[in-house]
Amino acid sequence: MEIKKNKNLFFNIGLLLFFVWLLIISYSSSKRKPDNIGELLNDFSWLQKWPKWLDLPLMKWINIGFKKLNETYGFIFEAINNFLLAMLVALKNFLILAPWPTVVLGVTAIAYFASGRKIKTTVFVGFCTFFIGFLHPIFWQKAIETTAIMLISIFLCLVFGMPIGILMSRAERIRNKILPVLDLMQTIPAFVYLIPGIMLFGLGAVPAIIATFIYAVPPLVRLTDLGIRLVDKEVIEAADAFGASKKQKLWGVQMPLALPNIMQGINQCTMMALSMVVIASMIGTRGLGDEVLLGLQQLNVGRAAEAGIAIVLLAIVLDRITQSYGETLQERRAPEKKKGK
Amino acid sequence: MSKIEIKNVYKIFGNNPQSVMPMVKEGANKEEVLEKTGHTVGLDNVSLNIEEGETFVCMGLSGSGKSTLIRHLNRLIDPTDGEILVEGTNVMSFNKDQLIEFRRHKMSMVFQRFGLFPHKTVMQNVGYGLEMQGKPEDERDRVAMEKIEAVGLSGFENQFPNQLSGGMQQRVGLARALATDSDIMLMDEAFSALDPLIRSDMQKQLLDLQSELKKTIVFITHDLDESLRLGDHIGILNAGKLVQVGTPVDIIMNPADDYVKAFVKDVNRAKVIKAKVVMKDINNANDIDKSSLIKVNEDQFIEEFLPQIVCSNSNCEVVDKSGNVKGYISNKELQSSLTKS
Numbered sequence: 001m002e003i004k005k006n007k008n009l010f011f012n013i014g015l016l017l018f019f020v021w022l023l024i025i026s027y028s029s030s031k032r033k034p035d036n037i038g039e040l041l042n043d044f045s046w047l048q049k050w051p052k053w054l055d056l057p058l059m060k061w062i063n064i065g066f067k068k069l070n071e072t073y074g075f076i077f078e079a080i081n082n083f084l085l086a087m088l089v090a091l092k093n094f095l096i097l098a099p100w101p102t103v104v105l106g107v108t109a110i111a112y113f114a115s116g117r118k119i120k121t122t123v124f125v126g127f128c129t130f131f132i133g134f135l136h137p138i139f140w141q142k143a144i145e146t147t148a149i150m151l152i153s154i155f156l157c158l159v160f161g162m163p164i165g166i167l168m169s170r171a172e173r174i175r176n177k178i179l180p181v182l183d184l185m186q187t188i189p190a191f192v193y194l195i196p197g198i199m200l201f202g203l204g205a206v207p208a209i210i211a212t213f214i215y216a217v218p219p220l221v222r223l224t225d226l227g228i229r230l231v232d233k234e235v236i237e238a239a240d241a242f243g244a245s246k247k248q249k250l251w252g253v254q255m256p257l258a259l260p261n262i263m264q265g266i267n268q269c270t271m272m273a274l275s276m277v278v279i280a281s282m283i284g285t286r287g288l289g290d291e292v293l294l295g296l297q298q299l300n301v302g303r304a305a306e307a308g309i310a311i312v313l314l315a316i317v318l319d320r321i322t323q324s325y326g327e328t329l330q331e332r333r334a335p336e337k338k339k340g341k
Numbered sequence: 342m343s344k345i346e347i348k349n350v351y352k353i354f355g356n357n358p359q360s361v362m363p364m365v366k367e368g369a370n371k372e373e374v375l376e377k378t379g380h381t382v383g384l385d386n387v388s389l390n391i392e393e394g395e396t397f398v399c400m401g402l403s404g405s406g407k408s409t410l411i412r413h414l415n416r417l418i419d420p421t422d423g424e425i426l427v428e429g430t431n432v433m434s435f436n437k438d439q440l441i442e443f444r445r446h447k448m449s450m451v452f453q454r455f456g457l458f459p460h461k462t463v464m465q466n467v468g469y470g471l472e473m474q475g476k477p478e479d480e481r482d483r484v485a486m487e488k489i490e491a492v493g494l495s496g497f498e499n500q501f502p503n504q505l506s507g508g509m510q511q512r513v514g515l516a517r518a519l520a521t522d523s524d525i526m527l528m529d530e531a532f533s534a535l536d537p538l539i540r541s542d543m544q545k546q547l548l549d550l551q552s553e554l555k556k557t558i559v560f561i562t563h564d565l566d567e568s569l570r571l572g573d574h575i576g577i578l579n580a581g582k583l584v585q586v587g588t589p590v591d592i593i594m595n596p597a598d599d600y601v602k603a604f605v606k607d608v609n610r611a612k613v614i615k616a617k618v619v620m621k622d623i624n625n626a627n628d629i630d631k632s633s634l635i636k637v638n639e640d641q642f643i644e645e646f647l648p649q650i651v652c653s654n655s656n657c658e659v660v661d662k663s664g665n666v667k668g669y670i671s672n673k674e675l676q677s678s679l680t681k682s
Contacts, residue, residue: 232454232456234452234453234454234455234456235456235457235458235459237412237417237450237452237456238450238452238456238457238458238469239458239469240417240444241415241417241444241448241449241450241527242444242445242449242450242469242470242473242517242521243441243442243443243444243445243446243470243473243474244441244473245441248473253458256460257458257459257460
């Protein structure tokens with residue numbers, strides 16, 4: 001108890017010192033500070049309005065940091081860039097080169113199996129897909145570009161988000177560290193993610209993928225963590241009591257039972273990714289968002305509306321597929337009582 | 342050597358259990374410890390022996406630590422202090438892998454709310470312990486089918502747990518515990534969640550199975566009738582302390598303190614006490630009038646022959662299975678044994 005208290009005290013003193021250091025640094029590096037520090041004691045007008053010299057030079061630091069990062073580790077970003085771009089181009093070309101009826105049929109087939117052979121959902125999704133191209137022929141290719149970026153982002157979300165979620169569910173300490181980071185990621189305006197992306201990867205699709213990934217991953221992490229922790233305690237105890245190892249418990253019991261929640265996370269992730277991809281048109285990412293932007297710039301309400309509707313249709317298609325897959329899973333894991341019984 | 346030996350086990354819940362140990366060892370009671378340190382005493386110096394092939398019932402009200410105690414045996418909970426020996430081996434000395442092996446082969450467990458895996462069929466649930474043991478699938482299914490038949494659930498093997506009623510689910514839990522063929526079975530309030538009729542049905546089934554299998558069973562319950570019916574020995578816990586250990590008759594005839602007295606107050610003694618318990622030995626029975634005798638078996642409960650005796654106002658002659666006379670019960674004694682408190 002004593003040691004803990006002391007530790008806390010030292011930590012707080014350290015924080016205070018850090019704050020004072022920040023003040024001194026800001027003051028001394030400011031160009032607008034008064035010539036003589038004594039002036040502050042004679043003239044108190046700086047208490048009235050926020051003084052120009054009381055300015056943390058965070059902007060400068062970050063800019064310098066990014067420049068350094070780019071110079072020293074540029075090759076790493078280059079490699080990531082090339083890798084993601086190659087994946088994206090392959091996926092995009094595959095979907096664009098395929099005849100459009102096959103793609104429509106393919107999406108319909110996916111919906112059919114994902115929804116557990118529900119005809120209603122399948123037909124609905126099929127029509128929505130058809131209407132994307134039907135609205136404007138150019139939308140077909142744009143929608144495919146948007147979808148390709150999204151799919152790659154979601155793939156990244158799965159690869160990084162799920163393991164983090166699993167880790168969080170296992171250790172309270174890790175969760176306490178990661179939760180504030182997730183909060184931060186969700187509160188920072190989506191736009192802000194685009195800038196470091198451009199700085200590191202240049203204009204185009206890759207920064208959009210990165211920004212989309214950062215924006216869309218928190219719900220997946222949260223719901224994976226939540227899903228695993230919500231699994232009935234007694235079921236976990238049963239697995240333990242029969243001698244399941246950690247791995248067997250995770251893959252045999254926890255993950256299957258958390259799957260409906262994880263699917264919900266993927267669904268959330270998809271929706272957020274779509275909204276981010278649209279915003280990413282601001283940095284020259286091609287896709288449906290770019291049509292909205294054009295409509296806006298030309299004050300062409302019809303064009304913007306058409307593109308907007310196409311985005312909604314795409315959202316519906318993706319949402320129906322992921323959502324209904326989650327529902328199917330849940331049904332299969334926990335079937336209703338059989339009829340007639 | 343007893344099958345299971347529990348030696349001076351303490352369990353304290355809280356942030357820093359070790360710091361509270363000296364206080365608990367000095368004899369501070371649960372309330373004092375909670376008030377002074379914020380720690381909860383789960384078990385307070387519990388020592389008991391459980392013999393091979395017997396059913397040991399651990400009884401107490403909720404919060405008395407009985408569920409905590411049973412979880413110490415397979416180390417779902419680790420004790421704060423003390424030793425737990427199973428077949429002479431201290432389970433506290435096991436490392437992770439040894440513990441997993443131990444849980445796979447030595448003990449199985451039945452849970453209060455069943456703890457079944459909702460995403461597995463009845464057959465897969467029953468075979469889970471074998472799956473953990475690494476048995477091939479065909480053997481798993483064969484043994485699982487056997488056990489499913491043994492608990493009377495044939496025909497339901499491909500159903501999911503939530504398609505079954507509570508009683509049937511607990512049968513699955515029982516079959517799952519039987520399937521691993523472990524010597525020791527832990528049953529944590531296994532029948533408490535069932536309604537009375539099904540409960541007594543399950544008790545009978547357990548007795549039948551036990552007469553055949555002769556496993557060592559540790560059974561937790563808060564129901565005195567259940568413990569009297571099932572237990573070879575009964576241990577009564579109060580606020581983490583073991584108050585009394587003894588055979589059902591011991592507990593009823595000589596309750597150790599007011600807590601146990603309150604427990605046994607409403608018990609129907611005729612249902613619990615066997616003829617051989619109250620009979621006078623053949624050599625000491627000279628003062629009993631042997632003119633009109635009714636023969637009873639030594640293992641019969643008083644309840645079974647009481648009406649006969651009372652109506653005819655005669656005495657009993659107690660015989661064993663092969664008809665040899667073991668002793669006598671006078672009418673008067675029979676009455677007093679039922680009302681003694």
